[in-house]
Amino acid sequence: MNADAASVLDGFEDQPERQPPMRLADLIPSIEAEPLTAGRSDDAEIERVYAGDRISDLLNQGTRGTLLVTNLTGVQILRLAELMEVPALCLVGGVAPEPELVRSLRNHGTVLVVSPFGMFETCGRLYRQFEAACEIPS
Numbered sequence: 001m002n003a004d005a006a007s008v009l010d011g012f013e014d015q016p017e018r019q020p021p022m023r024l025a026d027l028i029p030s031i032e033a034e035p036l037t038a039g040r041s042d043d044a045e046i047e048r049v050y051a052g053d054r055i056s057d058l059l060n061q062g063t064r065g066t067l068l069v070t071n072l073t074g075v076q077i078l079r080l081a082e083l084m085e086v087p088a089l090c091l092v093g094g095v096a097p098e099p100e101l102v103r104s105l106r107n108h109g110t111v112l113v114v115s116p117f118g119m120f121e122t123c124g125r126l127y128r129q130f131e132a133a134c135e136i137p138s
Contacts, residue, residue: 040109
């Protein structure tokens with residue numbers, strides 16, 4: 001994934017009259033993700049999603065309300081989660097993270113989920129979930 005295509009949901013930030021953030025618990029089923037750790041709260045609010053495979057991009061975009069979607073599984077993703085205080089990380093492609101990563105994220109209180117889908121499908125499903133939440137009823 002290149003940097004230009006990395007942020008699939010950033011457009012929702014600029015919409016007038018934004019809907020309240022999505023609950024992480026409502027997003028997980030849409031990507032059929034397997035939760036590997038619990039977070040600080042079952043009601044973690046997700047304001048935006050950022051997908052990327054470069055640490056520098058994730059560092060620039062990670063915030064307290066951001067769900068990070070990535071295929072990175074090394075120790076650097078743990079340090080990023082600690083530094084940026086992101087509520088959740090989603091690994092794609094059904095990857096099995098190292099036990100140390102799972103244990104450390106659990107201790108830190110960061111939700112870790114694994115989507116069985118690749119980056120494109122995972123982001124598409126999240127986009128549709130946010131889009132549905134932003135629709136104005138007739």
